[in-house]
Amino acid sequence: MIIPRNSLEALKFGQWFKLICGASYQDVSKVRNLSLVYSLAGADCIDVAADLAVVRAAVEGIAISQTIAPAFCGQRPWLMVSFNDGADPHFRKAWFDIQSCPTDCSRPCERICPADAILPVSPSLSIGLSQVAVPGVLTERCYGCGRCVPVCPYGLLKEHAFTVAAGDVLPTLMPYIDAIEIHTQVGRQNEFEHLWHQLAAYIPHLKLVAISCPDSDIQSNAIVDYLTQLYQLMEPKPSQLLWQTDGRPMSGDIGKGTTRATIRLAEKVLNARLPGYVQLAGGTNDYTVAKLRSLDLLSPPPSTSGQEQTETPSIHGIAYGSYARRLVNVGDSPLEKRPEQLWQQVQLAHALVSQIKPNELRKYQISQFLKQSHCSAQTSATAIPP
Ligand code: SF4
Ligand code: SF4
Incomplete structure (x- = not known):
């Protein structure tokens, strides 16, 4: 089997793995460690919020991965930031005033939050103590x-929606990023066009543009007509274009069935044979690749000549969000200072990455790094102090 040497080859070969940190996720310590772990695991792209602090954290995680494992150099994942052309579930934050909560509430919000973003109650925050609202959600963790x-x-x-001002933030972010993603919805041609005009000057400098869109009606082909219109109004055309079929947003960690919606949507988009690649997102998890294989929707392995195979439309990549983030335990402190834990997490992450992007050599290298880190930890634990 030919192993892709970089992100572009992974995309062409149908082995593209993207980690979604989240368009509104701003926990910089976690973003840094997630970027470190998934870079070492072989991710092709890391998708983060269009926020300078978050982007810098991801850059740092990726850079550290290259110093830790120079053998993996040359396989640096692309860094992507996300924009929206209107209201979108990926661009919102939850909010409530802790002081309004009855003291006997069993706090189901805290139990259900997958990001530990609901603050624990402080006894001092009894009702009416303060005239000003006391936010109950740790904003940077809420995605x-x-x-x-x-x-x-x-x-x-309550939900507070927001729109990223692409024209304002892109000049600062461009030195760090390789790709952008635009979240849109069927019927928003005008809003998309307005956003595209703000982005147009940057498009030739980007390696890839992804368009993320959910289905509007599973019975109709409205989304295909919409994406076709978007393609026509994209000028200049991006060098690489990716259609992200956003099935059931931010749900991959909920259960097996969440993957169905994105596959159903991807089949619809594939059948339309739009120019560009098709990549799944929204509900992807451990079951996604197996399901795609059973439906014969994955791209066949590349031929020895390295030519991409284009005759049968197929899925060229998968983006994983909540499932991939919860799969690993990265903590808040620099993970490279805990090498054994780092390589344990990389091994877990690689088990997911390798579903679409098999790489036995990297699997072996990761196991060797883990073994070495374990031996070093044992040696330090048993060392007799001078
Ligand atoms: S569920 Fe959460 S937000 Fe609602 S009252 Fe209870 S603690 Fe407050
Ligand atoms: S991340 Fe937590 S706080 Fe934010 S919307 Fe989800 S459950 Fe609510």
């Missing part, structure tokens, strides 16, 4: 999954 909102028995949780 807008929305699960807390319906579980509050008092309806106190």
Whole structure:
């Protein structure tokens, strides 16, 4: 089997793995460590919020991965940031005032939050103590999954939507990033076009542009007509274009069935044979690759000549969000200072990455790094102090 040498080859060969940190996830310590772990595991792209602090954290994680394992150099993942052309579940934060919560509430919001973003109650925060609202959500950790909102028995949780001002932030972010993603929805041609005009000057300098869109109606082909219109109004055309079929947003960690919606949507987009690659997202998890294989939707292995195979439309990549983030335990402190834990997490991450991107050599190298880190930890634990 031919192993892709870089992100572009992975995309062409149908072995593209993207880690989604989240368009609104701003926990810089976690983003840094996730970027480190998934870079070492062989990710092709890391998708983060269009926020300078977050982007720098990801850059740092990727850079550290290259110093730790020079053998993996040359396989640096691309860094992507996300924009939206209107209201979108990926661009929102939950909010409530702790002081409004009845003291006897069993706090279902805290239990359901996958990001530990709901602050624990402080006894000093009794009702009416302060005139000013006391936010109950740790904003940087909230990635807008929305699960807390319906579980509050008092309806106190609200969603605050936001739009990233692409024209303002891109000049600062361009030195760090390789790709952008635009989140859109069927029927927003005008909003998309407006955003595209703000981005147009940057497009030739990007390695890839991804368009992320959910289905509007599973019975109709409206999304295909919409994406076709978007393609027509994209000028200049991006050097690489990726259609991200956003099935059930931010749900991959919920269960096996969440992967169905994105596969169903991907089949629709594939059948339209739009120019560009098709990549899944939204509900992807440990079952996604097996399901794609059973449906014969994955790209066949590349031929020895390295030519991509284009005759049958197939999925060229998978993006994993909540499932990939929760799969590993990266903590908040620099993970490279705990080498054994680092390589344990890399091994877990690689088990997911290798589903779409098999690489026996990297698997072996990771196991050797883990063995070495374990031996070093044992030696330090038994060393007799002078
Ligand atoms: S929206 Fe999701 S991540 Fe944010 S606080 Fe609610 S449950 Fe947590
Ligand atoms: S469930 Fe509602 S009332 Fe209870 S702690 Fe959460 S926000 Fe407050």
